[in-house]
Amino acid sequence: MGLLKYLPGLGLVLLTLISCNSEPSLQRYLVDKQDDDNFLKVDLATSLLETEGNNLSEEQKDILGTVKKINVVAYPLKTGKQADYETEKQSVKTIIASEEYKTLSTMTRDNMNITLKYMGEETAIDEVIVFASDDEKGFAVFRLLSDDMRPDQMLKLVNSLESGDLDLNKLSGIGKMFGDTMDIEIE
Secondary structure, three states: OOOOOOHHHHHHHHHHHHHOOOOOOHHHHHHHHHHOOOOEEEEEEHHHHOOOOOOOOHHHHHHHHOEEEEEEEEEEOOOOOHHHHHHHHHHHHHHHOOOOOEEEEEEEEOOEEEEEEEEEEOOEEEEEEEEEEEOOOEEEEEEEEEEEEOHHHHHHHHHHHHOOOOOOHHHHHHHHHHHHHOOOOOO
């Protein structure tokens, strides 16, 4: 009878241990790199992207309102760090190859490979991942957390970035790493 009172607690512990996923996650990777000096890191609230004199329409503001946070981690390639770069790049590629991330598109521009992935449903995207790598400059992972963003809204947000309606100065270190190969101009 005394053992029965511990059974629910033991069951809960077992359930917790069984349900824990031992596969690496992108969130864990980004958190682990926060203290690594080999990486550039930027965490932004979307409110920091808006400027007083921006030209955002109400629709663009609504779309931006679905974005909760943007995390960026970049590994600029430095002389003598090629092996470390390859290891880190492969770690990210392995994580985003997981079935939970669905591919939106892949493209190559100049020497840069870009992969765009998302997590969630096609009609309600919760997370957008952009992985850009250039074997001469390094790689960057952009993680955009959203609240049920639709793909058409994501495209409109990208158009807002390209037209300069959003203040991207907070990302300037990342943009300088990739130079002219990025479509988005960062001043």
